[in-house]
Structure formats: structure tokens, C-alpha cells
Amino acid sequence: MAVEDLAFLIPLLPALAFVLTFFLGKKLPTGGAIIPIAAISLSFLISISITLKLLANPEMVIHQSYNWFAMFNIGILVDPLAAVMLSMVTFVSLLIHIYSVGYMSHDKAPSRYFAETALFTASMLGLILSDNILQLFICWELVGVCSYLLIGFWYEKPSAASAAKKAFLTTRIGDVMFLAGIVILFSDLFKIFNGTIPEGVYILRFDEIFTHIPEIAAMNANILGMEVSHITLITLLFFGGAVGKSGQFPLHVWLPDAMEGPTTVSALIHAATMVTAGVYLVARTFPMFIAAPDSLMIVTYVGAFTAIFAATMGIVMNDLKRVLAYSTISQLGYMMLGLGIGAVIGAEAIGISLFHLVNHAFFKALLFLCAGSVIHAVGTHDMRQLGGVAKVMPLTAATMLAASLALAGIGIPGTSIGTSGFFSKDAIIENAYLFGETTGTWIPYVLAIVAALLTSLYIFRLLFMTFYGKPRTNYGGHESPASMTVPLTILAVFALFFGGLTSKVFNEFVSGTFVNNFVNMDINELATIGGYHLASHGHHHEPTLILWMPMIVALAGLLIAFLIYGLKVVNMDSLVSRNNAIYKLLYNRYYQNAVFTNFFSVKVIYEGLAFAGSFIDRGFDWLVKWTGEIMLEAGESLRQFQTGAVQNYATAVIIGVSLLVILVKVVMEVL
Amino acid sequence: MLNKEVSFTLMGVITSVYNYLKPRILGMMVAFLFLAVILVAVFSTAWPSLDQIPQNLEDQSNIQGIGVLIFTEFVVPFEILAIVLLSALMGAIYMAKGDDK
Amino acid sequence: MMIPIVFYLALAAIIFSIGLYGLMTQRSGIRILMCVELMLNAAHINLVAFSSYNGDLTGQVFTLFSIALAAAEAAIGFAILMSLYRMKDTINLDSINILRW
Numbered sequence: 001m002a003v004e005d006l007a008f009l010i011p012l013l014p015a016l017a018f019v020l021t022f023f024l025g026k027k028l029p030t031g032g033a034i035i036p037i038a039a040i041s042l043s044f045l046i047s048i049s050i051t052l053k054l055l056a057n058p059e060m061v062i063h064q065s066y067n068w069f070a071m072f073n074i075g076i077l078v079d080p081l082a083a084v085m086l087s088m089v090t091f092v093s094l095l096i097h098i099y100s101v102g103y104m105s106h107d108k109a110p111s112r113y114f115a116e117t118a119l120f121t122a123s124m125l126g127l128i129l130s131d132n133i134l135q136l137f138i139c140w141e142l143v144g145v146c147s148y149l150l151i152g153f154w155y156e157k158p159s160a161a162s163a164a165k166k167a168f169l170t171t172r173i174g175d176v177m178f179l180a181g182i183v184i185l186f187s188d189l190f191k192i193f194n195g196t197i198p199e200g201v202y203i204l205r206f207d208e209i210f211t212h213i214p215e216i217a218a219m220n221a222n223i224l225g226m227e228v229s230h231i232t233l234i235t236l237l238f239f240g241g242a243v244g245k246s247g248q249f250p251l252h253v254w255l256p257d258a259m260e261g262p263t264t265v266s267a268l269i270h271a272a273t274m275v276t277a278g279v280y281l282v283a284r285t286f287p288m289f290i291a292a293p294d295s296l297m298i299v300t301y302v303g304a305f306t307a308i309f310a311a312t313m314g315i316v317m318n319d320l321k322r323v324l325a326y327s328t329i330s331q332l333g334y335m336m337l338g339l340g341i342g343a344v345i346g347a348e349a350i351g352i353s354l355f356h357l358v359n360h361a362f363f364k365a366l367l368f369l370c371a372g373s374v375i376h377a378v379g380t381h382d383m384r385q386l387g388g389v390a391k392v393m394p395l396t397a398a399t400m401l402a403a404s405l406a407l408a409g410i411g412i413p414g415t416s417i418g419t420s421g422f423f424s425k426d427a428i429i430e431n432a433y434l435f436g437e438t439t440g441t442w443i444p445y446v447l448a449i450v451a452a453l454l455t456s457l458y459i460f461r462l463l464f465m466t467f468y469g470k471p472r473t474n475y476g477g478h479e480s481p482a483s484m485t486v487p488l489t490i491l492a493v494f495a496l497f498f499g500g501l502t503s504k505v506f507n508e509f510v511s512g513t514f515v516n517n518f519v520n521m522d523i524n525e526l527a528t529i530g531g532y533h534l535a536s537h538g539h540h541h542e543p544t545l546i547l548w549m550p551m552i553v554a555l556a557g558l559l560i561a562f563l564i565y566g567l568k569v570v571n572m573d574s575l576v577s578r579n580n581a582i583y584k585l586l587y588n589r590y591y592q593n594a595v596f597t598n599f600f601s602v603k604v605i606y607e608g609l610a611f612a613g614s615f616i617d618r619g620f621d622w623l624v625k626w627t628g629e630i631m632l633e634a635g636e637s638l639r640q641f642q643t644g645a646v647q648n649y650a651t652a653v654i655i656g657v658s659l660l661v662i663l664v665k666v667v668m669e670v671l
Numbered sequence: 672m673l674n675k676e677v678s679f680t681l682m683g684v685i686t687s688v689y690n691y692l693k694p695r696i697l698g699m700m701v702a703f704l705f706l707a708v709i710l711v712a713v714f715s716t717a718w719p720s721l722d723q724i725p726q727n728l729e730d731q732s733n734i735q736g737i738g739v740l741i742f743t744e745f746v747v748p749f750e751i752l753a754i755v756l757l758s759a760l761m762g763a764i765y766m767a768k769g770d771d772k
Numbered sequence: 773m774m775i776p777i778v779f780y781l782a783l784a785a786i787i788f789s790i791g792l793y794g795l796m797t798q799r800s801g802i803r804i805l806m807c808v809e810l811m812l813n814a815a816h817i818n819l820v821a822f823s824s825y826n827g828d829l830t831g832q833v834f835t836l837f838s839i840a841l842a843a844a845e846a847a848i849g850f851a852i853l854m855s856l857y858r859m860k861d862t863i864n865l866d867s868i869n870i871l872r873w
Contacts, residue, residue: 645866647804651796654701658708698797706789713781736829737836745833752840759844763851 003049004062007076010046010086011129013039014093014122018115025111032111033101036118040097043125044090051083055509065131065205073202077131081283081350081513084506085128085276088358092272092365093121095487099369100264102483103376107262113153117268120146124273128280132205133182136281140178140245143274144171150269151261160260167254174244174251178281181237185209188216188230206284210514210521213291217529231529235288235295238281239302246278247329248336249306255329259321263372266321271328271368272361279335279357283350287514290342291526300340300435304444304451307333311454315461320371320381323462324364327407330451331360337444338428341435343532346523351511352431355503356424363406363421363495367459369488370400373480374466383465390467393479397467399492404463406495408456408554413547420499422551425452427507429550438533452550456557464565780821788814801853801863805846812842 017039025032054060065075078086097117104110123142130136152164182204189203192215197203219230242248247255258270269275282289282299289295307330314326335353342349373396374389375381390397402419409425411418418426429448436442479485514521527534692699741749791810798804816835823831857863 647796647865650792651697651701654705654792654796658701658704661708661712695793695797698793701796702789702793705792706785709785709788710782713778713785718777733829733832737833740829740833741836745837748837752837756840756844759848763847766848766851767854 003046003053004060004078006046007050007062007078007129008064010043010090011122011125013043014118014125018119018122021111021118022115025115028111030101030105030110031107031114033097033104033114036114036121037094037097037101039118040090040094040121043121044087044094047083047086047090050078051087054078054080054083055505058509058512063131065202067202071197071201071203072134073132073205074135075131075205076129077206078129079513080509081280081354082128084354084358084510085280086125088361089121089124089128089273092361092491093117093124093268095491096264096268096272096365096369099267099372099484099487100262102481103264103372104262113150113262116146116149116153117265120150120269120274124277127277132202133185133209133285134204136284137178137182140241140277140281141175143269143277144168144175144245147171147258147269147274150265151258153261153265157260163254163257163260167258170251170254171244174241174278177237177244178241181234181241184230184237185216185234188212188219188234191219192216209285210287213288213526214529216288217291229293231288231292232295235285235292236298238285238288239295239299242278242281242336243302244278245281246275246332246336247306248278248302248333249309252306252310252329256322256325259319259325263321263368263375266325267365267368267372270325271364275328275332276335276357276361279332279339279353282336282339283354283513286339286342286347286350287521287523287526289339289530290346290523290532291529293531296340296343296530296532298340299336300343300444303333303336303338303340304432304447305333306330307337307451308447308454309333311451311458314458315454317458318383320374320383320386320462320466321368323383323458324367324371327367327455327458328364330455331356331364331407333451334425334428334448335360337432337448341428341431341444343527343530344435344438344534345431346527346534347514348507348511349431350513351507351509352424352427354510355499355506356421356428358506359406359420359424359495359499362491362498363403363419366399366403366488366491366495367407369484369491370396370403373484373488376484377478377480383462386466386471387469388467388471395479395485396488399485399488400463400467402492402496404459406499407459408557409452409550410554410558411500411551413551418500419496420494423499423503426550427503430546433546449549449553453553453557456554457561460558460561461565464561469565777821777825780817784814784817784821787811787817799864799866801856801865801868802850804865805849805853808849809842809846812838 014036017036021032021035025035028034050062054062062078063075065073068074097114100110100113100117104113107113120143123139123146127136127139127143130139148164148168151167152161154160155164186204189209189212190197192212193201193203202208213231216234217229217231220227221230221233222228223233244251255270255275259266261270289299310326310329310333314323314330317323317326335356338353338356339349341352345352371381373393374386377393377396378386378389380386406419406421409419409422411422411426413426429445429452432445432448436445514523524534788811791807791814794807794810795804798807816838819831819835819838823829823835853863856868860868862868
């Protein structure tokens with residue numbers, strides 16, 4: 001039996017584990033953690049062997065599709081893009097499940113935790129494996145539900161409950177846009193087939209969608225006086241879904257709050273896997289994006305802006321996990337930027353962006369797990385109370401250092417020496433330079449470079465404040481148990497070396513997703529439809545300064561952080577005060593809360609609704625009142641017929657039937 | 672009821688007939704109305720009857736035919752019916768038995 | 773020798789009307805159940821008559837099933853009446869209104 005025939009087991013095993021854990025978990029030690037761990041290990045083994053197989057045969061693609069109903073199918077599709085995602089998700093999920101055994105050992109309901117994470121893993125894997133957009137959407141919603149459940153895992157805390165609600169509602173905005181995009185896409189395809197779908201054609205399957213891109217692109221819609229191609233509309237709506245899920249500006253507000261859940265959840269869902277679903281969606285529908293005029297530009301700008309916007313807020317946060325949350329948003333911005341510059345480099349963008357995604361999954365999961373280890377041992381996540389943790393927890397500190405180096409992207413350009421983040425982020429920034437060179441807009445490049453500086457600054461600030469220096473308060477603390485440190489070490493190895501070892505292979509592998517696989521897409525031709533001018537290949541001869549630029553800003557960030565937080569050359573206390581306008585602005589997160597909650601929700605929606613409500617109320621008041629009164633009167637008199645005795649009803653029915661027959665007879669005679 | 676005096680005056684008969692009919696008269700009228708409608712319908716319909724005679728005049732018994740039908744074409748409904756009957760009986764027994772102390 | 777189908781139908785109509793009359797006027801639960809059975813049997817007569825005249829045994833098989841179902845229904849009905857009687861000491865349906873609003 002070939003391993004590709006087992007592909008369907010990848011999501012099914014965790015789903016089965018969910019059911020088993022849910023019902024049996026309470027009776028087993030550690031909340032039945034062994035069930036999801038075993039299931040996900042199997043999934044991981046299948047995924048990794050499939051990936052290796054695909055790597056060996058670039059022509060191969062695993063596609064199984066079954067009729068669901070009418071013109072919809074369910075199916076699995078493993079192409080390079082899905083394969084690397086599968087391997088990454090199963091791997092990170094496996095490590096985090098192992099880590100959770102230790103982390104959740106003091107919790108009240110570990111079985112619920114493991115059941116929910118197993119369900120999450122299953123839905124995430126289902127999302128990745130989908131071969132049609134409908135199934136993808138269903139799994140997309142499922143991961144949203146799991147995210148809601150897990151953020152609100154400690155639902156007895158009001159802050160966790162409201163954070164879960166906020167996450168759910170905010171991502172819902174994106175999901176509705178995504179659904180609207182699917183609906184438009186469906187109706188367009190329906191029109192293309194003239195309403196008669198041949199047997200065996202499933203119109204929401206990706207190959208069907210992709211082969212009809214030119215026809216969809218030819219359709220135009222008129223929105224507010226602007227001619228917009230349908231493909232742009234659809235892709236922008238899809239991107240709206242991705243913005244919600246991946247925490248891009250302006251729907252990023254839920255992600256920092258989502259840190260109310262257990263740290264492992266933050267690591268698994270809100271750093272490594274679920275939030276990357278948006279990036280995956282854009283990558284998966286990349287042929288549509290590149291055929292859509294303006295869409296990729298918007299992706300680029302939103303991504304670049306999010307990268308720097310979140311990074312600035314990350315600098316001033318005092319909560320360990322919040323710094324990491326803003327860092328996640330920022331890095332997701334990088335990934336979107338990486339996809340957006342597909343406008344000039346074509347399919348290569350998928351490889352670059354996915355490479356960053358995978359590397360980010362490793363080091364960000366690691367960062368979160370290290371933070372979790374600290375929180376687990378110390379019991380606080382306020383950095384101002386920490387310091388010198390490295391002495392107590394040397395292994396955690398070492399892995400944290402590795403992760404920070406990976407996030408900041410330290411490495412030597414031109415060689416294959418460097419941390420994972422170095423290779424992937426560098427590739428994005430370099431290509432942003434290429435983007436600037438080709439299109440003449442340098443904004444994405446500048447934003448990306450500044451964001452790189454800020455990234456390095458905030459992560460080393462976190463490192464110095466938490467792990468080095470003198471303890472600011474008395475805290476207990478001990479190194480975490482082996483079930484927690486082993487995953488940390490494994491992830492640290494990956495965070496340090498994965499990028500350097502695989503960067504070339506990875507990019508070629510993933511970039512080939514749409515070239516001669518599943519569907520044979522000519523990206524260049526599609527780019528012509530979208531009106532993008534792809535830069536010729538082999539264009540990579542950036543000036544040395546540009547090549548070294550990301551490295552320089554990363555080191556600069558490290559240096560600044562070291563000077564301020566390590567050596568304390570500048571007294572931060574004077575800078576960090578409520579009187580400093582910039583600090584205040586950043587600390588209050590650009591007053592988003594004020595704008596979104598206090599102004600938008602309360603003023604606009606509540607009061608608007610209240611006003612409209614009272615207006616309508618008074619207008620309809622007497623109408624409603626009199627309708628009610630008349631109904632009451634009518635009911636009062638009619639209820640006398642309702643004796644409740646079936647015999648009376650039977651009599652009435654018989655009389656009615658007889659009279660009706662007579663009436664019909666009479667009418668027939670008369671006519 | 673037994674010690675009630677029975678009077679055979681005309682008025683008494685009328686009264687007793689009236690008392691008998693009073694709660695039933697509506698039902699009777701409706702039943703007769705319905706019967707009339709049905710009978711008129713039945714008798715005024717031209718039933719085709721010539722070429723539709725029972726098959727096999729020599730052997731009027733249809734037991735064998737019914738048995739074959741039940742165990743071939745209608746075997747599934749038959750089995751379902753058996754289950755329904757069994758469960759109805761069980762339910763009836765359960766309800767009728769009451770709680771024995 | 774054929775009896776015209778109209779007679780069967782008339783017989784069924786009369787039985788049905790009798791059942792109908794009882795259903796509308798009686799107050800005792802058992803009587804009402806009996807009347808319902810009468811109406812049901814009237815329908816069975818029709819079924820068998822048509823089946824026989826069409827030379828198709830399906831109608832008769834159907835009738836057999838229907839009779840079996842009627843048995844189940846009667847069993848349940850009487851069981852309900854028994855538990856009602858135990859509870860209320862009466863099977864006069866007018867005084868049984870526990871399910872009325």
C-alpha cells in the first residue's frame with residue numbers, strides 16, 4: 001500500500017482522537033493526552049513520508065475526489081504547498097501536545113484541552129488538504145470555532161471569555177467576506193457553464209476554478225462607479241477572510257487579546273498554525289490573485305503596513321505574551337508582503353512566503369513555549385517583575401535565545417550560515433527591494449526594513465528584560481520538566497538550522513506548486529491578465545549594501561536593546577512615562593481600543609441603533625399596539641370554537657367535507 | 672336510573688324521545704349528510720365492471736397469491752410491521768400494567 | 773355470479789357513517805375506539821372490493837397489513853384508556869382534559 005493512499009488519514013486520525021479524548025479522556029492519566037499524541041504522530045509520519053515522496057517525484061500530486069452532492073465534492077489534494085504545510089502543522093502540533101502534558105498538568109480539565117486541540121489539529125489539516133474551496137471554508141470555520149473554544153478555555157475568567165468572543169466576532173467579519181467571495185465565484189462559474197454542469201464536474205474545485213480564471217477576469221462589476229473585474233472582487237473578498245484569520249490590519253485586534261488562553265494554545269493556534277491559514281488561503285488561490293489587477297498590490301501594502309504597525313506596538317508591551325502576539329501579527333504581515341511581491345516575481349513568491357511561514361512556525365512556537373515555560377515556573381507574565389530568569393531556567397533561556405536570533409534574522413548574507421528566520425525574512429526583504437526596483441514604489445521595502453529593525457529591538461528587549469539582569473521581584477521558579485524542555489530543544493534545533501539547510505530546496509519545491517502539478521498554470525500568462533509585469537528571472541544582483549541591510553538593522557536592533565535594557569545607558573524610566581506622547585500613543589496601541597470599541601462600537605453602532613430604534617419604535621408603537629388589541633379581541637371570540645375536544649373537530653371536518661363535495665357538485669352542474 | 676318513574680303519556684314519550692335525540696341529533700344529521708353524499712357519489716359513478724372480474728373463476732381462493740406477495744414483494748414492510756406490532760404490544764403492556772406494588 | 777361493486781361501496785359507506793355517528797356522539801373512550809375501528813374496517817372493505825375487482829392482490833395484502841396495524845393501534849388505545857381509568861376513575865373523554873392547555 002502506497003503511502004499516498006493514506007493521505008486521507010492525516011485529518012481523520014486527530015478527528016478520531018478528538019472523539020476518543022472527549023469521551024474517555026477524563027478516565028485516563030494526564031487527560032488522555034496519549035490519544036492525540038499518538039494520532040498526531042501517525043499523521044506526522046504520513047505527512048512527512050508524503051512530503052519526501054513528493055520531493056523525490058516533482059511531477060507527482062495526490063488528488064482524490066469524491067462526489068458529495070450535486071456539483072460539490074469532497075476531496076484531498078496534496079501538492080507541494082499542502083505537503084509542507086501538513087508536515088509543519090503535524091510536527092508543531094505534535095511537539096506542542098507533548099509539551100502540553102507538562103504545561104496542563106495542574107489544570108482542572110486537561111481532557112477538554114486535549115480534545116479541543118485534537119479537533120483543532122484535525123480541522124487545520126482538513127483545511128490544508130481541501131481540494132475545493134467549499135470544504136476549505138468549512139474547515140476554516142471549524143478552526144475558528146476551535147480557536148474560540150481554546151481562547152476561552154479558562155472561561156471562568158471574564159477576560160478570557162470576552163477575548164474569545166472578540167476573536168470570534170472579529171474573524172467573523174473576515175469569514176463573511178470570504179463566504180461572499182465564494183458565493184460570487186460560484187455564481188460566476190455557474191454563468192460560465194450556462195447553468196448546466198456536466199456530470200463529474202465540481203465547479204468549486206480548485207482545478208475547475210483555475211482553468212476558468214480568464215473568463216472570470218473578463219466579467220466586470222460596477223461598484224460605486226468603478227469598473228472592477230470580478231476576479232479582483234473575489235480575490236479581495238478572499239483576502240478579507242485572510243485578513244481576519246491572519247490578524248492583518250485592521251482586523252488584527254483580536255490576536256493580542258487571544259493570549260488569554262493557555263500559552264500552548266497561543267503557540268499552536270495563534271502563532272504557528274491557525275493564523276497562517278489566511279496566508280495559506282492566499283497562497284492556495286495565488287493563480288487567482290496574480291490574475292486580478294490591483295489585488296496583489298493591496299496584499300503587499302496591507303502586509304507591509306501590518307508588519308511595521310504591529311512591530312511598533314510590540315516595543316512597548318510589558319506582557320511577555322503580548323509582545324509575542326504583536327510579533328506574530330508583524331511576521332504574518334511579512335508573509336503577506338511576501339505573497340504580495342508575487343506581483344513582480346510570480347510563483348516564486350509562494351515559496352518565499354511559505355518558507356517564512358514554516359520557519360516562523362518553528363521559532364514562534366518556540367518563543368511561545370519558552371514564555372509558557374517561564375510563566376509556568378514563575379507564575380507571572382509581566383516582564384517588569386521578571387529578570388535574570390536565565391539563572392533559574394538555563395535550558396529555557398538558551399532555547400529562547402535561539403528563537404530570538406531566528407526571529408531577528410541573524411546570519412551572514414551570501415553564505416548558508418544563519419538562523420532560519422534570516423533566510424526567509426531576508427528573501428522577503430530582498431524581493432521587496434526587487435519590487436521597488438521594478439514598480440518604482442519603495443514603500444513596502446522601507447516598511448519591511450524598519451519593521452526588521454523593530455523586530456530585533458522588541459525581541460531582544462524581551463530577552464534582556466526577562467532572562468538577564470537582576471531579578472526585579474522575588475519569584476520562585478525551577479526548570480520545567482522534561483516533557484516541556486524536550487520539545488523546546490527540538491524546536492530550537494529547527495529554528496536555528498532548518499532555514500539554512502533547506503532554503504534552496506524548499507523554495508523550488510513550493511514554487512512549483514502551480515507549475516506542472518495539480519493544474520498546469522502558466523503564471524506568466526495569468527500575470528498578463530492581471531496586468532503585472534514580472535521581473536525577468538536571474539535578476540538577483542542587488543547591491544551589497546542591500547544584501548547586508550536586513551542583517552545590519554537586525555544587529556542594530558540587538559545593540560539598541562542591549563544598550564538600553566542590558567547596560568541601561570539610558571534611563572528608561574524617564575522615557576517610559578505617561579507624559580511621553582509617542583510612548584503613550586504606542587502603549588495605548590494607537591488608541592485602537594478607543595476607536596474600535598469606544599467610538600465605533602459604542603458611539604456609532606449602539607447609539608445609531610438606539611436612535612433608529614427609538615424612531616421606529618414610536619412610529620410603529622401604536623400600530624403594534626392596535627394590531628395586538630385586534631388580535632386579542634378576535635382570539636377571545638374565536639377561542640370558543642376551540643373546545644379542545646377532538647370529536648367536535650371531527651364533526652366540523654365531516655360537515656366541511658360534505659358541504660365541499662356538494663358545493664363542487666353544484667358548481668359542476670351549473671357550469 | 673332504575674327507580675325513575677316511566678310514564679307512557681304522549682307528552683312523556685315525546686319528552687323522552689326529545690331527551691334521547693337532543694345530544695345525538697347533530698351527529699345523526701351529519702352522519703346522514705355524509706352518508707347521502709357518499710352514496711350519491713357511489714351510485715352516480717359509472718364503474719367499469721365488464722372486463723374486471725376476479726381471476727381464475729374455478730379457484731376463488733386467493734390465499735396462496737397473498738402469501739406469495741407478502742413473502743416476496745412486501746417482505747420488508749412485513750418485517751417492519753412485525754417489529755411495530757411487537758413494540759406496540761410491549762408499550763401497551765407496559766402502560767396497562769401500571770406500577771405493581 | 774358477481775355482486776356489483778356498488779354494493780360493497782354502499783356497505784362500506786354505511787358502516788363508515790355508523791362509525792362516524794358514534795365517533796361524534798359517544799363520550800365513552802371504549803366506544804369511540806370501537807367506532808374508529810368500524811370506520812377503519814369500512815375502508816378495508818373498499819380496499820378489498822377494489823382489489824378483487826381489479827384482479828390485483830396488492831390491495832388485499834395492504835388490507836392485511838392495515839388490520840395488523842389496527843390491532844397495534846387498538847392495543848395502545850386500550851392501554852391508554854386503562855391507565856387513564858386507573859388515574860381518573862373514568863373513561864368519559866369529556867372529563868379527561870389533562871393535555872388541554
